[in-house]
Amino acid sequence: MPVPRGKRILMRGNEAVAQAALDAGCRAFFGYPITPQNQIPDYFAAHMPEVGGVFLQAESELAAINMVYGAAAAGVRAMTASSSPGISLKQEGISYLAEAELPCVIVNIMRGGSGLGNIAPSQSDYFQAVKGGGHGDYRTLVFASWSVQELYDLTRDAFEIADRYRNPVLILGDAMLGQMMEPVVIPEEVVDPAGLPRKPWATDGARGRKRNIINSLYIHAPDLEQVNLRIQNRYDEAAEREVRYAAEDCDDAEFVLVAYGTAARVATTAIEQARAQGIKIGLFRPISLFPFPAQEIAALAKRVKALLVVELSLGQMVEDVERMAAGACPVRFHGRTGGVVITPAEVLGAIQRLAAEARA
Amino acid sequence: MTEVNTDQRVVFERPRALEPVRMHYCPGCTHGLAHRIVAQMLDEFDLLERAVGLAPVGCAVFAYDYFACDMVEAAHGRAPAVATGIKRVRPDLFVFTYQGDGDLASIGMGETIHAAARGENITIVFINNAVYGMTGGQMAPTTLPGQRTSTTPLGRDTKSAGNPIRVCELLSALDGPAYIARVTVTNPRRIREATRAIRKAFRAQLDGLGFSLVEVLSTCPTRWAMSPEKAISWLEERMIPYYPLREFVVAEALRESNED
Numbered sequence: 001m002p003v004p005r006g007k008r009i010l011m012r013g014n015e016a017v018a019q020a021a022l023d024a025g026c027r028a029f030f031g032y033p034i035t036p037q038n039q040i041p042d043y044f045a046a047h048m049p050e051v052g053g054v055f056l057q058a059e060s061e062l063a064a065i066n067m068v069y070g071a072a073a074a075g076v077r078a079m080t081a082s083s084s085p086g087i088s089l090k091q092e093g094i095s096y097l098a099e100a101e102l103p104c105v106i107v108n109i110m111r112g113g114s115g116l117g118n119i120a121p122s123q124s125d126y127f128q129a130v131k132g133g134g135h136g137d138y139r140t141l142v143f144a145s146w147s148v149q150e151l152y153d154l155t156r157d158a159f160e161i162a163d164r165y166r167n168p169v170l171i172l173g174d175a176m177l178g179q180m181m182e183p184v185v186i187p188e189e190v191v192d193p194a195g196l197p198r199k200p201w202a203t204d205g206a207r208g209r210k211r212n213i214i215n216s217l218y219i220h221a222p223d224l225e226q227v228n229l230r231i232q233n234r235y236d237e238a239a240e241r242e243v244r245y246a247a248e249d250c251d252d253a254e255f256v257l258v259a260y261g262t263a264a265r266v267a268t269t270a271i272e273q274a275r276a277q278g279i280k281i282g283l284f285r286p287i288s289l290f291p292f293p294a295q296e297i298a299a300l301a302k303r304v305k306a307l308l309v310v311e312l313s314l315g316q317m318v319e320d321v322e323r324m325a326a327g328a329c330p331v332r333f334h335g336r337t338g339g340v341v342i343t344p345a346e347v348l349g350a351i352q353r354l355a356a357e358a359r360a
Numbered sequence: 361m362t363e364v365n366t367d368q369r370v371v372f373e374r375p376r377a378l379e380p381v382r383m384h385y386c387p388g389c390t391h392g393l394a395h396r397i398v399a400q401m402l403d404e405f406d407l408l409e410r411a412v413g414l415a416p417v418g419c420a421v422f423a424y425d426y427f428a429c430d431m432v433e434a435a436h437g438r439a440p441a442v443a444t445g446i447k448r449v450r451p452d453l454f455v456f457t458y459q460g461d462g463d464l465a466s467i468g469m470g471e472t473i474h475a476a477a478r479g480e481n482i483t484i485v486f487i488n489n490a491v492y493g494m495t496g497g498q499m500a501p502t503t504l505p506g507q508r509t510s511t512t513p514l515g516r517d518t519k520s521a522g523n524p525i526r527v528c529e530l531l532s533a534l535d536g537p538a539y540i541a542r543v544t545v546t547n548p549r550r551i552r553e554a555t556r557a558i559r560k561a562f563r564a565q566l567d568g569l570g571f572s573l574v575e576v577l578s579t580c581p582t583r584w585a586m587s588p589e590k591a592i593s594w595l596e597e598r599m600i601p602y603y604p605l606r607e608f609v610v611a612e613a614l615r616e617s618n619e620d
Contacts, residue, residue, distance in 0.1 A: 059474035070445020203430035
């Protein structure tokens with residue numbers, strides 16, 4: 001049954017991801033079962049055939065990401081989804097995709113780690129997501145949602161961005177966002193893959209053109225350096241054009257809480273309570289994690305008394321915030337790990353300590 | 361300009377599917393022969409404009425410089441998965457992989473078995489020379505018992521280093537394959553047999569019959585530390601008894617086509 005469009009409907013985060021991909025013209029999904037993202041492949045299995053696309057359950061995460069590599073090489077919008085341990089297994093393929101300059105979308109519905117960890121919400125894959133993840137000198141472009149609607153919107157945009165920069169784009173969610181149901185509005189208009197610009201580099205049969213080679217091997221070091229510099233230039237361009245963030249109550253703020261995804265969602269309650277107690281605090285929520293909203297955080301650091309970073313990890317994004325703040329103000333951290341979700345009460349406590357520290 | 365004698369006609373030439381470039385393979389290595397047969401089939405079935413080849417990691421890593429069709433370099437062992445991705449989204453393309461024994465039967469065994477089990481409509485040319493050539497002559501999954509390599513300097517002791525894998529026999533247990541055969545290229549008769557097998561493998565894909573794989577027993581004079589001539593005899597005397605040459609799976613629809 002087709003999804004109702006143009007009106008508020010209840011949808012699970014994982015299902016919104018899959019619907020967004022279909023609406024973006026994605027016609028190939030390859031995945032391997034892992035909790036808490038299983039509704040993504042389930043949704044594709046049910047609905048990909050309706051649009052004439054390919055759904056295939058792969059034998060492993062390695063195979064899945066390499067099937068994406070093949071489909072992307074053939075010029076089709078392709079994606080895979082997994083959760084933390086599965087994303088680790090995909091890193092080899094992601095490195096190859098990046099060096100071969102192939103666009104694709106990868107969704108990580110993060111769970112508690114390290115190791116097998118658990119299936120609870122977590123943000124402990126930040127380093128892996130934004131610092132490269134696999135071997136080599138590449139990055140994935142990373143966008144993090146804090147709601148089901150935003151999961152839909154970001155996943156949909158991710159395919160455009162991947163094609164624009166010929167690079168893998170990573171969507172970060174977590175067990176909370178993937179599993180919960182919220183009202184969303186699915187727009188009327190969808191992308192028809194037949195109407196997308198041709199990819200002249202694709203290996204889709206050398207008919208009426210010179211043959212194409214998709215490769216990540218450049219045996220002569222200066223050649224590889226040139227390719228890496230070309231890819232780096234695209235990241236620089238993305239830093240100019242693709243930075244996304246949301247700032248709330250930051251204009252008059254003496255303190256700013258920096259958080260993304262579920263951590264930011266929890267923090268909003270604490271921020272309301274702190275404001276009610278007279279603490280002037282705002283929320284800065286990075287949505288693009290790579291490119292990172294560097295200038296915005298640097299500017300905030302220059303005019304507030306302190307920054308408080310809140311994460312569902314032992315402190316990963318905080319390193320980037322410290323780097324951008326560059327000593328202009330104190331940067332404090334509060335986080336929980338192992339799949340434990342912070343409560344508004346403990347975030348409020350952290351805000352109160354921050355305010356007390358500033359008064360002292 | 362040379363005057364063309366109209367009484368003469370071309371009876372043998374470089375396949376169009378083989379780029380006119382110098383190959384990097386060692387003297388006496390049979391990769392060149394295997395490349396030529398694959399290229400000849402690409403020509404014969406007129407596939408240059410719709411073939412996509414997958415290069416492996418190993419000695420044939422530069423295969424993308426040699427086959428004159430669209431080519432994709434895959435990560436070590438992952439070619440069957442990459443080929444699956446291409447073939448699934450573009451079933452009209454002819455998709456083949458060219459892989460060595462380390463790539464296909466060691467690090468990529470999972471991808472190989474599952475592509476075969478799915479009956480994935482792709483063609484694999486599998487070069488078995490019983491050694492890791494490019495990395496310096498280490499033990500391969502197909503290294504024979506007692507065979508010396510840089511990581512089995514006293515000869516492969518199956519008690520500690522395990523036993524070789526017979527890939528064709530293993531895959532024959534599955535329902536997915538449409539054509540599986542083992543051949544070699546050590547003399548003209550065997551080259552003709554190899555050509556026939558690779559033709560059937562191509563035919564299997566073109567007719568949509570499912571997974572096809574041809575294993576080509578090959579020489580590695582450099583890593584076997586033998587002259588090319590000695591390497592040919594070693595293959596004949598040592599490898600063939602362990603890896604018998606024959607067809608293992610032939611789909612019904614392929615049986616009558618014994619064209620040469």
